[in-house]
Amino acid sequence: MTSPSSSPTTSPIPPVVPAGRLRDSEQPTLTLSTDAELRPWRPADAQVLVAACQDPDIVHWNRPARVSPNGARDKIAHWHRRWHDEQAAIWAVAGAGGGAAVGLAGIGDMDLRGGSAEFLYWLLPAGRGRGLAVSATVRISRWAVHELGLHRLRLSHSVANPASCRVAERAGFRLEGTMRSALLHADGWHDEHLHARIAGDDWPDPA
Numbered sequence: 001m002t003s004p005s006s007s008p009t010t011s012p013i014p015p016v017v018p019a020g021r022l023r024d025s026e027q028p029t030l031t032l033s034t035d036a037e038l039r040p041w042r043p044a045d046a047q048v049l050v051a052a053c054q055d056p057d058i059v060h061w062n063r064p065a066r067v068s069p070n071g072a073r074d075k076i077a078h079w080h081r082r083w084h085d086e087q088a089a090i091w092a093v094a095g096a097g098g099g100a101a102v103g104l105a106g107i108g109d110m111d112l113r114g115g116s117a118e119f120l121y122w123l124l125p126a127g128r129g130r131g132l133a134v135s136a137t138v139r140i141s142r143w144a145v146h147e148l149g150l151h152r153l154r155l156s157h158s159v160a161n162p163a164s165c166r167v168a169e170r171a172g173f174r175l176e177g178t179m180r181s182a183l184l185h186a187d188g189w190h191d192e193h194l195h196a197r198i199a200g201d202d203w204p205d206p207a
């Protein structure tokens with residue numbers, strides 16, 4: 001039986017982000033540039049997820065399970081539930097004005113009480129090489145820190161994935177260390193870099 005002094009309602013440390021901020025709001029569309037935006041996933045984007053789960057680089061680094069078009073629609077519905085359950089905020093990286101999706105960026109493993117979350121992203125080949133992963137990571141970080149109120153954002157990637165390391169550096173996520181044998185990929189266990197930014201860290205120069 002819980003004693004009154006250990007009851008969560010008497011905790012001396014309040015939640016970093018009070019519950020309800022995502023649950024009671026609609027997921028916003030966030031502008032990246034005149035050409036690109038982050039918008040909520042739509043059922044009509046299902047084929048983009050099917051393609052992502054067949055792209056060799058995304059399969060290798062992000063390890064998604066293969067999905068059928070129906071499975072992809074279920075996944076998109078799941079991400080919308082995760083927003084309202086305050087567990088994750090996942091956007092499509094897309095052309096401006098509701099254009100076609102070319103990738104995914106967002107935060108999962110969200111802990112509103114503790115004030116932290118972890119980044120995830122991938123781009124189909126058509127979206128790569130245009131700085132979209134950096135701009136999406138910075139834009140979502142600004143939203144997560146300034147609008148949602150999170151304190152710490154983590155980003156981890158295999159040490160064998162220099163493109164992802166560069167995205168982290170350019171988005172202002174400092175390297176904090178290497179986690180040994182941290183994630184199992186198709187070719188075995190990989191060491192992972194742990195990067196993070198905390199509220200108050202500088203924002204990268206938009207150029």
Ligand SMILES: CC(C)(COP(=O)(O)OP(=O)(O)OC[C@H]1O[C@@H](n2cnc3c(N)ncnc32)[C@H](O)[C@@H]1OP(=O)(O)O)[C@@H](O)C(=O)NCCC(=O)NCCS
Pocket residue numbers: 057058061062121122123124127128129130131132133134156157158161162163164166167170
């Ligand atoms: C990683 C990924 C998201 C990068 O997105 P992107 O928008 O294409 O990134 P860019 O092409 O703008 O490159 C970002 C930086 O990485 C560098 N880079 C790209 N490929 C690289 C490579 N193979 N080796 C070293 N650096 C690389 C670019 O030169 C750029 O740095 P710069 O701005 O200093 O020149 C994208 O390549 C991708 O989805 N890859 C497959 C899946 C994946 O790796 N997911 C991440 C899992 S953690």
